[in-house]
Amino acid sequence: MxxxxxxxxxxxxxxxxxxxxxxxxxxxxxxxxxxxxxxxxxxxxxxxxxxxxxxxxxxxxxxxxxxxxxxxxxxxxxxxxxALLPKGQDHPRTVQWLIAALNSIEPGALAWIVAKFFDKDDVTAARRESFLHERLAQLQEALKDRDWLVGDGFTVADLLMSDILRIPAESGLLDDLPQLAAYLERATDRPxxxxxxxxxxxxxxxxxxxxxxxxx
Ligand SMILES: N[C@@H](CCC(=O)N[C@@H](CS)C(=O)NCC(=O)O)C(=O)O
Missing domain, CATH: 3.40.30.10 (Glutaredoxin)
Incomplete structure (x- = not known):
């Protein structure tokens, strides 16, 4: 079906x-x-x-x-x-990063998007942008020099995380986070x-x- x-x-x-x-x-x-x-x-x-x-x-x-x-x-x-949801311990690790994308990154990104693009409230947007940027810097630190969040391969957690990073990246929030910018580029370069x-x-x-x- x-x-x-x-x-x-x-x-x-x-x-x-x-x-x-x-x-x-x-x-x-x-x-x-x-x-x-x-x-x-x-x-x-x-x-x-x-x-x-x-x-x-x-x-x-x-x-x-x-x-x-x-x-x-x-x-x-x-x-x-x-292969996007690996077996063994990488399974819960992938679920963990998928939930981190939804629960630790997306809410901050959404709050910033609402202030910046919908409410056009510069003061709130600036405050939320600095909170979001801190989270993004922490994400880059966690990723270090690895290509993907879990193991060696692209997983569903990378798919979701990178989709969430797209709007912040387009507004320049990854400009000073080169590893995270390269991570997003790698993901969105996929056919x-x-x-x-x-x-x-x-x-x-x-x-x-x-x-x-x-x-x-
Ligand atoms: N947590 C939901 C959020 C869904 C969501 O926000 N959908 C948007 C489109 S991307 C929507 O339907 N917005 C219109 C509305 O909320 O009425 C999910 O991840 O599926």
Missing amino acids: TLILTTYDWVPEFPRGYVRDLRIRWLLEEIGRPYQVDTVPLREKSAAHIARQPFAQVPMILDGDLSLFESGAILLYLAEGS AFRKALADQMAHWQAADERHKGAPE
């Missing part, structure tokens, strides 16, 4: 390339699993959507009769049995990432075409 990945039917320009279905697309490309894309409206949240995602967000997947939400949970589920990003951008392009034809 083909896996179904649900994202929005359309989003404005600014989140394109960053909507979290990207991380799922990336993982699916890495493991070579085909999928179809389904959509829910961005604005009118239906009862059917909320029944599958209590916070009325995306992404969600449907694999047979299994419906899952939370990008981290979806990534762990899909990576199971692949699976480039394919996932191109596919997501094509999805929004097609959504624009549909939007043009829709009555106002």
Whole structure:
């Protein structure tokens, strides 16, 4: 049965390339699993959507009769049995770093994004940026001169961590963290990432075409 990945039917320009279905697309490309894309409206949240995602967000997947939400949970589920979620002690280490990405890095990045790009509150953004930068420096210290967070290979933890680092990096927060910048470059240079990003951008392009034809 083909896996179904649900994202929005359309989003404005600014989140394109960053909507979290990207991380799922990336993982699916890495493991070579085909999928179809389904959509829910961005604005009118239906009862059917909320029944599958209590916070009325995306992404969600449907694999047979299994419906899952939370990008981290979806990534762990899909990576199971692949090289992206190694066996032995590297399994819990990978889960640990995936949770660190979600719980120790992403909240600080999100708080800074909200202040800087949504609220445009320079004072709060500067304070949050310095907190986030400290976390990023600690992450670089933990990574040291290794290519990836766990063992010798790219794992689902690297996939998620690097996706979270993209917006801070684009705003220059990794400019004085060269090992972390190189880590992000290594991850996003992977063909699976480039394919996932191109596919997501094509999805929004097609959504624009549909939007043009829709009555106002
Ligand atoms: N913790 C959730 C966060 C999901 C999330 O924030 N999704 C965004 C898109 S990337 C969304 O649906 N935002 C619109 C909304 O919250 O109404 C996950 O990782 O799946």
